[in-house]
Structure formats: C-alpha cells, structure tokens
Amino acid sequence: xxxxxxxxxxxxxxxxxxxxxxxxxxxxxxxxxxxxxxxxxxxxxxxxxxxxxxxxxxxxxxxxxxxxxxxxxxxxxxxxxxxxxxxxxxxxxxxxxxxxxxxxxxxxxxxxxxxxxxxxxxxxxxxxxxxxxxxxxxxxxxxxxxxxxxxxxxxxxxxxxxxxxxxxxxxxxxxxxxxxxxxxxxxxxxxxxxxxxxxxxxxxxxxxxxxxxxxxxxxxxxxxxxxxxxxxxxxxxxxxxxxxxxxxxxxxxxxxx
Amino acid sequence: xxxxxxxxxxxxxxxxxxxxxxxxxxxxxxxxxxxxxxxxxxxxxxxxxxxxxxxxxxxxxxxxxxxxxxxxxxxx
Numbered sequence: 001x002x003x004x005x006x007x008x009x010x011x012x013x014x015x016x017x018x019x020x021x022x023x024x025x026x027x028x029x030x031x032x033x034x035x036x037x038x039x040x041x042x043x044x045x046x047x048x049x050x051x052x053x054x055x056x057x058x059x060x061x062x063x064x065x066x067x068x069x070x071x072x073x074x075x076x077x078x079x080x081x082x083x084x085x086x087x088x089x090x091x092x093x094x095x096x097x098x099x100x101x102x103x104x105x106x107x108x109x110x111x112x113x114x115x116x117x118x119x120x121x122x123x124x125x126x127x128x129x130x131x132x133x134x135x136x137x138x139x140x141x142x143x144x145x146x147x148x149x150x151x152x153x154x155x156x157x158x159x160x161x162x163x164x165x166x167x168x169x170x171x172x173x174x175x176x177x178x179x180x181x182x183x184x185x186x187x188x189x190x191x192x193x194x195x196x197x198x199x200x201x202x203x204x205x206x207x208x209x210x211x212x213x214x215x216x217x218x219x220x221x222x223x224x225x226x227x228x229x230x231x232x233x234x235x236x237x238x239x240x241x242x243x244x245x246x247x248x249x250x251x252x253x254x255x256x257x
Numbered sequence: 258x259x260x261x262x263x264x265x266x267x268x269x270x271x272x273x274x275x276x277x278x279x280x281x282x283x284x285x286x287x288x289x290x291x292x293x294x295x296x297x298x299x300x301x302x303x304x305x306x307x308x309x310x311x312x313x314x315x316x317x318x319x320x321x322x323x324x325x326x327x328x329x330x331x332x333x
Contacts, residue, residue: 001332003307006264011330013263014314016323022271025322029299030275034321190281190315230275 017041023067030230032220035187039197041069053096054088056081060102061136079110082117085124098125103144104134107169121178123210125203131222139225143167146244170217174250180212182251186219188234206254219245260332263312267302268324274299278316286310
C-alpha cells in the first residue's frame with residue numbers, strides 16, 4: 001500500500017482544527033501556547049459553539065490569540081480579563097465565555113479580578129497558562145516563579161527573604177465557594193494533552209450550565225525564557241514544576257463526566 | 258491479522274523545528290532536516306523512515322503549530 005492510497009479524506013485521523021486559522025503563530029518554537037490554542041479550538045468545534053463563543057485575550061504572550069482562533073475575541077487591559085468576562089456573560093448568558101490568561105496576567109496584576117470573579121461564582125471558564133515566568137517581556141520573575149529558579153530579575157535564584165514565596169492561585173481558587181471546577185493539567189505528553197482537553201471541555205460545559213466558575217490551570221513551559229530546548233524544558237517542568245504545582249483536579253462539584 | 262498503516266503530511270513552511278514531534282514518535286520515524294531549512298529559516302521536521310508509520314498521531318497531537326496531518330488505513 002502506497003502513501004497515496006493512505007492519504008485519502010476518508011482515512012483522516014488527525015488534522016489542525018478548522019477554527020485554528022493559517023496565520024503563522026508568533027510563539028517561540030515548542031511553546032505550550034500552541035498546543036493549548038489547538039485544544040481550545042478543538043473543544044469549541046466539538047461543542048459546535050463557533051458562532052456562540054466570546055473569548056477574552058490577556059496581555060502577555062497570548063495577547064494575539066485573537067489572530068489564531070476564529071471566534072469572537074475581546075482584548076482586555078492587563079489582568080482585567082475576568083472582569084470583562086463577567087460583564088459579557090451577564091449580558092449574554094447563553095454564550096460560551098472564557099478567558100485565556102498567563103501567570104503574569106492572572107496571578108500578578110489581575111489577582112483581584114481573578115479571585116473576585118471566581119468568588120462571585122461567575123459562570124465563566126478561565127484558562128490559566130502557568131509557566132512560572134514573564135515570557136513576553138523577556139523572562140522576568142513572576143509571582144509563580146519557583147523557589148531557587150533563575151530568571152532575568154532574580155539571576156541568583158528566587159529567595160524567600162527578597163522575593164517572597166510562589167503564589168499558588170489555583171489552590172486559593174479551590175477554597176473559594178464560587179468555584180465549581182478547579183483543575184491543574186499540563187501539555188507535555190500525548191496522555192497529558194488528552195487529559196487537558198477533557199478538562200477544558202468540562203470547564204466550558206460547566207460554564208454553559210451556569211453552575212459556578214471554572215479554572216483550568218495548564219502548567220506550561222517557556223523554553224525561551226527558561227533558556228532551554230523545548231524537549232529539555234518539558235523534562236525540567238516534569239522534574240521541578242510538578243513538585244510545586246501537582247497535576248490533578250483540586251475541586252470538582254460538577255456532575256459532569 | 259490486518260496491519261494498520263499510517264501516513265503523515267508535514268506542513269514544512271509552518272514548522273518551527275521545535276523537535277517535539279521527533280521526541281514524541283514512539284517508532285522514531287521523524288527527524289529534523291539536516292541541511293535544509295524552510296522559508297522561515299527553521300530546520301523542519303520530516304519523516305526519515307518510510308512505510309512503518311502506524312498512524313498513532315502522537316506527533317500531530319504534540320505539535321504546537323498544528324503542522325502535521327495524519328491518515329490511517331487498514332491493510333487488507
């Protein structure tokens with residue numbers, strides 16, 4: 001059997017989701033953002049919500065997410081995405097409203113908006129990309145940076161005396177009464193990507209059912225900021241990030257599968 | 258037993274040569290181009306061993322830029 005016989009439309013197993021357009025992504029080679037964009041596009045497509053979805057893009061590397069996924073987007077001021085999502089969801093309750101934020105956006109400047117939106121139990125889904133660094137601006141220390149981790153602004157490693165401790169915002173969110181689904185996933189392997197996709201789907205469905213807010217943290221790599229190859233960055237994440245940010249569901253009061 | 262055969266198409270010009278698909282392939286069929294680059298200047302991924310792919314789609318699932326399309330057919 002030749003490749004030409006196999007390459008027929010009826011034999012298609014996997015292709016780039018249609019919602020993800022052909023614009024070349026500006027992300028560095030091997031960036032986790034690309035995989036998460038793909039998952040989001042796949043989930044929206046599978047749910048048939050292409051025309052009924054409003055997404056909020058953050059400030060950070062994912063600021064241009066609106067260029068890549070063909071749904072309606074609103075660009076929020078730095079950290080204010082959950083506030084915008086609140087307004088949109090309240091005015092348009094039948095829409096799928098989600099935010100897509102990084103750790104500098106969600107866990108630093110937007111902490112207040114994030115915690116209060118989650119605590120009010122707004123029926124929104126938040127996708128939180130945690131790579132423990134400010135990727136876009138050149139790899140500075142973020143609130144989520146691990147102890148001892150070297151960044152541009154803590155070249156000798158993060159120290160508790162000077163820089164304080166890593167902020168585990170997902171754990172905080174799981175203690176709030178307004179949240180109904182809080183989970184932490186990663187996208188470093190095929191199995192992890194499949195699980196992350198299920199988590200995103202669950203969060204989106206939960207937001208449509210209106211049973212409280214959902215937070216999906218994706219522990220990610222920033223190979224350019226960490227100064228590693230994409231492959232090494234994945235290994236480093238498994239060895240170091242998962243100790244502070246263990247993967248799994250932190251809270252699940254939904255009755256969804 | 259019917260054997261399952263797969264085939265992949267890699268969008269060379271979209272590829273950024275991150276090497277994640279090469280690592281993900283359980284049969285080690287992929288490699289980055291040795292002496293060639295695409296229009297962006299990256300060494301793109303390519304299939305180096307032919308006729309062995311089983312269409313598991315691991316490479317396509319981990320590809321951050323969605324460059325890989327996978328086809329699969331049962332050999333009769």
